[in-house]
Amino acid sequence: MRFDVVTLFPEMIMTAASYGITGRAQERGIVGLSAWNPRDYTTDRHRTVDDRPYGGGPGMVMKYQPLHDALTAAKQAGFGSVKVVYLSPQGKPITQALLTEALKLQQLILVAGRYEGVDERFVELDCDDEWSIGDYVISGGELAALVVIDAITRLLPGALGDEESAQQDSHVNGLLDCPHFTRPEQVDGKAVPDVLLSGNHADINRWRMKQALGKTWQKRPDLLRKKELTAEQEKLLKEFVNQVELN
Numbered sequence: 001m002r003f004d005v006v007t008l009f010p011e012m013i014m015t016a017a018s019y020g021i022t023g024r025a026q027e028r029g030i031v032g033l034s035a036w037n038p039r040d041y042t043t044d045r046h047r048t049v050d051d052r053p054y055g056g057g058p059g060m061v062m063k064y065q066p067l068h069d070a071l072t073a074a075k076q077a078g079f080g081s082v083k084v085v086y087l088s089p090q091g092k093p094i095t096q097a098l099l100t101e102a103l104k105l106q107q108l109i110l111v112a113g114r115y116e117g118v119d120e121r122f123v124e125l126d127c128d129d130e131w132s133i134g135d136y137v138i139s140g141g142e143l144a145a146l147v148v149i150d151a152i153t154r155l156l157p158g159a160l161g162d163e164e165s166a167q168q169d170s171h172v173n174g175l176l177d178c179p180h181f182t183r184p185e186q187v188d189g190k191a192v193p194d195v196l197l198s199g200n201h202a203d204i205n206r207w208r209m210k211q212a213l214g215k216t217w218q219k220r221p222d223l224l225r226k227k228e229l230t231a232e233q234e235k236l237l238k239e240f241v242n243q244v245e246l247n
Helices: 010-016 020-027 064-077 096-104 120-126 142-153 201-219 221-226 231-246
Strands: 002-006 032-036 082-093 107-112 129-132
Touching (some): 002 142, 010 032, 020 142, 064 082, 064 120, 096 142, 107 142, 201 221, 201 231
Parallel strands (some): 002 032, 082 129
16 A cells, blocks of 8 residues: 655654554555655745735645645556545544545545645645544644554554454454553552463453453443444443442
């Protein structure tokens, strides 16, 4: 899969994405990544990419032409199925399901805005979708682009050391992840749950599902309201709730 980012700060994207899972995925040829600076597609000697907003108001707005030309170059460098996404606080919330759907693409182009935003005609004419990482505002779309790249990359075959890791993450099955423990067995009097030391994989899986259901009930009950639980999951959640209420 290929990622392209239209950004005024290409070094920020390329440097940050060279670490960890995304860095290793690039080394293995699992993903490709390029950044495209709208300043490289300006037509004046000052390399102007922004201008004052029509109607007045604070801040500056990114101009249509440099964005459009940078995006065109990114498309020409790619292949196959492509989607152009503008990252903005006005976009649809990014979910695990949305990221999984993006795996069908061969090229994902992410547009990182700056200043007060981009000319609306660019969003309407050139972008296929708008995505948001949350109901808050950050200084630009670069950090959001890196979040998207990392989240999708870890879903690609071969990107993780263990293929099952991504399938056990929070939100993959509509629930939060269960708690995890490692050595030593005791930390300040708190012990690893006995079931995890038992070697009984059926009991361990049952415990993990109960904890995932319980943690979701405690921290994100809104997710439970959207999920249809099996009879076994209903039973496990009830056990968890009763244990909490007893304590």
